[in-house]
Amino acid sequence: MSTVTRFAPSPTGLLHLGSAFSALLAWRRARTDGGRFLLRIEDIDASRCRPELEAAILEDLAWLGLDWDGPVRRQSDHLEEYRVVVEGLRDRGLVYPCFCTRTDIAREIAAATSAPHGPGGPLYPGTCRALSASERDARIARGDLHCLRLDAARASAAAGTYRFSDETTGEVSGDPMLAGDAVLARRDTPTSYHLAVTVDDALQGVTLVTRGVDLLPSTHLQVLLQRLLGYKTPRYAHHRLIVGPDGRRFAKRDRSSTIADLRAGGRTPAEVRAMVGF
Ligand code: GLU
Numbered sequence: 001m002s003t004v005t006r007f008a009p010s011p012t013g014l015l016h017l018g019s020a021f022s023a024l025l026a027w028r029r030a031r032t033d034g035g036r037f038l039l040r041i042e043d044i045d046a047s048r049c050r051p052e053l054e055a056a057i058l059e060d061l062a063w064l065g066l067d068w069d070g071p072v073r074r075q076s077d078h079l080e081e082y083r084v085v086v087e088g089l090r091d092r093g094l095v096y097p098c099f100c101t102r103t104d105i106a107r108e109i110a111a112a113t114s115a116p117h118g119p120g121g122p123l124y125p126g127t128c129r130a131l132s133a134s135e136r137d138a139r140i141a142r143g144d145l146h147c148l149r150l151d152a153a154r155a156s157a158a159a160g161t162y163r164f165s166d167e168t169t170g171e172v173s174g175d176p177m178l179a180g181d182a183v184l185a186r187r188d189t190p191t192s193y194h195l196a197v198t199v200d201d202a203l204q205g206v207t208l209v210t211r212g213v214d215l216l217p218s219t220h221l222q223v224l225l226q227r228l229l230g231y232k233t234p235r236y237a238h239h240r241l242i243v244g245p246d247g248r249r250f251a252k253r254d255r256s257s258t259i260a261d262l263r264a265g266g267r268t269p270a271e272v273r274a275m276v277g278f
Contacts, residue, residue, distance in 0.1 A: 003035030004207045007061075007068075008197070010042045011053035014258040015060040018212075018250035021242045021276040026210040027066045028278070029237075038204055039068040043076045044189050044196055060259040064269050073204065075196050082191035085199055085229065086148055086184050094155050094228065095184055097136050097146040098128040116180055119217040123180030124149065147192075148185040150225075152177050159227040164219060167237040172219075179221040198222045202231035213238040242276055 005026040009019060030037035039061070043049035058072070075082075089095045100108070109115045109122045116123040129151060131139075140146065156176035163173050184195045191199075201209060201222075209219075216238045226233050241249045250257045262272050 002207075003030055003033035004038065004205050005030045005035065005210055006038040006040055006201070006204065006206050008040040008042050008200075008211075009057050010045070010048075011050055011057060012045070012048045014053065014260050015057050016250045016254065016257045016259065017244075017262075017272075017276055018242045018257070020060070020064060020259055020272070021278075022210065022212060022239065023061060023066060024064070024273065024276065024278045025237075025239055027068075029208060029210060030069075035207075036069040037066075038070065038206065039072045040200055040204070041072055041074045041076075042193070042196065043074060044079070044186075044191055044193070046076070046189070049076075056260060060263070063263060064259065064273060073200060075191075075200065078196075078200075079190050082196055082199055083185070086190060086195060089150070089184065089228065090148065092158070092228075094151055094158060095148045096129055096131075096151055096181075097140060098124070098149045098181075098183075099139055099144050099146045100124075100127055116177070118178055118180055124182075126181055129181065145187050147183045147187045149181040150184050150221075152179070152181050152224075155224055155228055159224050162223055162227055162233075164223045164233055165235055166216070166219070167235065168213070168239065169216070174223050175220045176224045178217055182221055194218060194221050194225065198225040198229070198231070201234060202226065202229070206234050208235045208237060210237045210239060212241050214241060 007023040007026045009015065027037045041054050043054065086095060104127070105124060108125045108127050112125055115125050128149070159176060161174070163171055165171050182194055183192045186192055219236055219238070223233050243249050244254070244257060255261055259272060
């Protein structure tokens with residue numbers, strides 16, 4: 001089976017050296033294996049994503065010499081598909097509505113003697129998991145805003161133990177509770193990052209997910225979702241994060257590390273590729 005990789009930027013900022021490195025890695029893997037390199041725009045967050053940034057990212061990728069196979073998949077065009085998947089999980093009792101605001105959650109965590117923690121800090125303490133079915137229905141009927149969360153304990157029981165293989169770390173044993181009761185559908189959109197990525201990687205036939213090591217914790221949850229949904233688990237290659245001369249990783253807010261800026265400053269594509277080792 002030939003390798004299918006993808007680059008999946010969110011158009012919330014310009015392409016910078018860190019994301020260019022990630023894109024080049026995925027692209028090179030596909031090209032050296034005679035496989036396919038896909039481009040996906042992760043724009044489910046309508047308040048932060050901007051079409052002009054999407055256009056700029058595509059332009060910068062092409063300027064760097066990358067080409068991609070098939071049409072670009074834009075997540076905002078597929079919200080209905082994600083909604084159907086989440087509803088399926090809800091029908092199986094694996095998802096519950098959560099009415100908590102950020103303030104409610106912070107208050108609950110502060111008051112708890114032992115709140116569950118994940119790699120990124122405290123996890124959702126599970127307040128709304130305990131609501132009765134009638135209370136949930138009443139609040140939804142009343143129009144209370146809510147997101148939908150995975151019931152991680154039930155999901156774990158349904159999925160069984162699992163592993164995934166990461167080219168950098170080796171075989172990883174899946175921790176279904178690592179992200180806790182993660183949001184699968186936000187208040188304002190019928191999906192979340194994790195759900196959309198899991199659906200798309202499966203639907204697009206991605207066989208090798210290359211992305212920064214900062215997303216390794218997310219993989220535990222995404223593989224759990226793959227198992228619940230009967231999807232195949234791709235291989236993973238979580239790569240190191242490229243850092244600037246100050247030792248800090250590039251961020252979208254650092255203008256000087258954007259491809260657009262380097263380009264405007266007269267750098268050639270070959271020079272910019274060389275800056276990240278290509
Ligand atoms: N859209 C994510 C980002 O820009 C990447 C997600 C992924 O590669 O799975 O950070």
